[in-house]
């Protein structure tokens with residue numbers, strides 16, 4: 001019955017019509033080339049009969065109001081279902097938070113992108129829609145990566161859009177990966193996809209991309225594809241390069257990447273993350289200040305509990321400032337240029 005609904009080839013519509021879960025799983029074949037498995041609402045796997053050795057996860061809608069990546073992924077899913085393109089790599093699509101997408105909001109109860117690496121069960125017994133879903137998403141990623149032999153390349157692009165405009169419209173967060181060099185090839189893939197700016201994170205986090213990177217050794221990134229707009233109001237022409245490169249990746253077409261060149265991208269190092277400790281936390285700058293705005297040493301960025309929080313480095317650029325987060329959460333990421341990043 002659910003499978004019949006997919007006759008329209010619109011997996012997002014099927015997902016949003018069943019936002020909690022599907023009653024069972026189903027699978028079917030596309031021609032003689034691809035097995036399709038639907039593991040849950042928003043969870044679809046394309047399993048080529050012959051694949052080229054990459055296991056690719058594309059996730060979107062972990063934040064329900066970040067719609068451009070959802071439209072982008074659904075477009076790719078539809079093209080695959082219509083056999084307009086044929087997967088040559090194993091590919092798992094995850095539509096993260098269908099309840100929040102239906103609600104048109106970032107979250108229902110809690111920020112899902114702070115609930116990975118087991119944080120969904122901390123403290124035990126605290127249950128909400130995001131905790132339930134984050135735990136399931138972890139299990140689907142685990143099943144996808146571990147159901148095949150080792151030695152394959154694991155990739156996870158967790159796609160988002162940002163609340164504010166950014167000096168660099170599209171950028172990626174490279175999760176902390178001690179002991180593993182950053183991949184120049186991945187950075188050039190991102191650049192070819194229109195994502196010309198990368199932030200190297202400096203510590204473990206509880207984000208989805210860190211989970212796949214740390215637990216499965218995946219080349220994983222949180223990717224910000226621009227500013228957030230309501231469903232249907234995205235200018236999809238801004239994603240032509242991203243769509244093209246994701247399509248080439250999935251279909252194993254030549255990526256035609258140039259060698260890593262630090263001059264072709266903007267590389268930043270996270271120097272610190274400022275967390276919220278009190279309800280009176282406030283930024284000194286206007287709400288429309290864009291991501292990557294740089295402030296000089298000594299500038300008072302924020303105030304909290306009667307204390308000034310000042311810029312410590314010569315200059316620091318700010319990303320994702322948000323004073324309205326729960327106590328204990330990140331209010332802003334501060335960046336300096338990355339000069340000595342170990343890229344290979």
Ligand SMILES: O=C(O)CCC(=O)N[C@@H](CCC(=O)O)C(=O)O
Nearest residue numbers: 113160162163164173207222320
């Ligand atoms: O625009 C904003 O303030 C937030 C956009 C967003 O959702 N960003 C991700 C980044 C995750 C990471 O640091 O890897 C998030 O906050 O979850």
Ligand SMILES: [Zn+2]
Nearest residue numbers: 063066160161
């Ligand atoms: Zn997001």
